[in-house]
Amino acid sequence: QLQLVESGGGLVQPGGSLRLSCVGSGFTLDYYAIAWFRQAPGKEREGISGITASGELVKYAESVEGRFTISRDSAENAVYLQMNSLKPEDTAIYYCAAGPDLCWYSPGECTYWGQGTQVTVFA
Numbered sequence: 001q002l003q004l005v006e007s008g009g010g011l012v013q014p015g016g017s018l019r020l021s022c023v024g025s026g027f028t029l030d031y032y033a034i035a036w037f038r039q040a041p042g043k044e045r046e047g048i049s050g051i052t053a054s055g056e057l058v059k060y061a062e063s064v065e066g067r068f069t070i071s072r073d074s075a076e077n078a079v080y081l082q083m084n085s086l087k088p089e090d091t092a093i094y095y096c097a098a099g100p101d102l103c104w105y106s107p108g109e110c111t112y113w114g115q116g117t118q119v120t121v122f123a
Contacts (some may be wrong), residue, residue, distance in 0.1 A: 002026040002112060004096055009117030012086055016121070020081040022096035022114055033101045034072065034079040035110065038092035038119075046092075049081060050104035059104060064090075086121045093118055 008020040022034065035050040048061045049070040058070050069082040079096060094117055097103055097110035 004098060004112050004114035006094070006096055006114040006117045009094060009119045011120045011122065014087060014121055014123045016086050017082070017084045018086060018119060020083065020094055020096075020117060020119075022079045022081075024077045024098070027112075029072065029077050029079065029098060030074055032098040032111070033103050034070075035097050035099075035103045035107075036070065036081050037095045037097065037107065038090075039095070040092040043092075045095075045107065047104065047107070048094075051079065052101060083119070086119075088121050088123070091119060091121050 003025040005023045005025055008018060010018065012018050031053055033050060033052050036048050037045050038048055039045045048064050049068055050059045051070045051072055055072050060068060067085045072079045096114045098112040099110035102109040
């Protein structure tokens with residue numbers, strides 16, 4: 001009923017680009033802050049980016065600052081993560097989540113989660 005649907009993952013060469021999408025199904029994303037997380041095998045879940053419900057404020061983890069860009073499009077009920085200059089260490093399953101602004105900092109505050117999409121960077 002109420003879901004986040006992720007897409008755009010795949011295999012890419014180092015230095016390449018990929019665009020992930022997070023689309024709301026059954027509810028309007030306008031009311032929620034959106035955060036992106038990733039998890040690689042053997043590592044803890046890492047918060048990498050977030051955007052407020054208004055879209056006015058964004059944040060990035062130091063590991064992706066300057067390479068990734070988060071944006072939202074109300075008309076499409078979607079949030080995007082543009083990933084450039086990809087590195088092998090970016091390989092992970094990427095998840096989007098919706099909730100209050102605290103969702104950026106505390107995953108337990110997030111209300112909805114996507115199913116995850118695999119990103120593999122390999123040469």
